[in-house]
Amino acid sequence: MLVELSKVIFHEGYTMQQDTKLDLTEITVQGEQFPVLAADPVELTVTNSGDSVLLIQLQGKVSAVLPCARCLEDVKYDFPLSIERSVDMKLSAEEMEESEEEYNFIEKGHLNVDQLVANELLINWPIRVLCKKDCKGICSRCGANLNLGDCGCDREELDPRMAALKDIFSKFKEV
Ligand SMILES: [Zn+2]
Ligand SMILES: [Zn+2]
Structure with missing residues (x-):
């Protein structure tokens, strides 16, 4: 105005x-x-x-x-x-x-x-804001809001080589 x-x-x-x-x-x-x-x-x-x-x-x-x-x-x-x-x-x-x-x-x-x-x-613009102090954020795999409950994803950070091994193991399981 x-x-x-x-x-x-x-x-x-x-x-x-x-x-x-x-x-x-x-x-x-x-x-x-x-x-x-x-x-x-x-x-x-x-x-x-x-x-x-x-x-x-x-x-x-x-x-x-x-x-x-x-x-x-x-x-x-x-x-x-x-x-x-x-x-x-x-x-x-x-x-x-x-x-x-x-x-x-x-x-x-x-x-x-x-x-x-x-x-x-x-x-006075804030550098970052949080919805609450202990906001759990989103799942790095499926993007679900983790404040609303766990999505069930395995979010352990895997070494790429370990991930490759894991794939091999799961292939064996399929056989
Ligand atoms: Zn939040
Ligand atoms: Zn997830």
């Missing part, structure tokens, strides 16, 4: 506060898309702290759906949001682009709240 900033930009000392609904429904992380659940509005406060500097504060919570690192089942991962950014609105679009700070959430006098939140998710 885009929030118009002109009123707060032109009134020094002015504070704008509003609950804002996010439109963010997915996020791309390293070329992969993940669903984002953002049902609850976030609390946005923008203050003109003088000299055209805006203090942007955002509080709230969103969740993303990630696959469990072991069994690949969906896991809901919560991101508590507590964002605080200071933006000098005297900077030109070029200056913002060239800056080391990320200002991609400012668009022609508007605040792109979804972009602001997306940046935060990317910074």
Whole structure:
């Protein structure tokens, strides 16, 4: 959602506060898309702290759906949001682009709240998630989810030579 900033930009000392609904429904992380659940509005406060500097504060919570690192089942991962950014609105679009700070959430006098939140998710993106601490993962042979019960496969890691021997033995058995 885009929030118009002109009123707060032109009134020094002015504070704008509003609950804002996010439109963010997915996020791309390293070329992969993940669903984002953002049902609850976030609390946005923008203050003109003088000299055209805006203090942007955002509080709230969103969740993303990630696959469990072991069994690949969906896991809901919560991101508590507590964002605080200071933006000098005297900077030109070029200056913002060239800056080391990320200002991609400012668009022609508007605040792109979804972009602001997306940046935060990317910074805090977990390296891996598990559906539960003791997730048993999937069977390396048949792909069954072992949390739902054992599939009965023999998953002992076999030396390839041993595997060949085992094949020979089973052939003898058939005779
Ligand atoms: Zn799992
Ligand atoms: Zn199996």
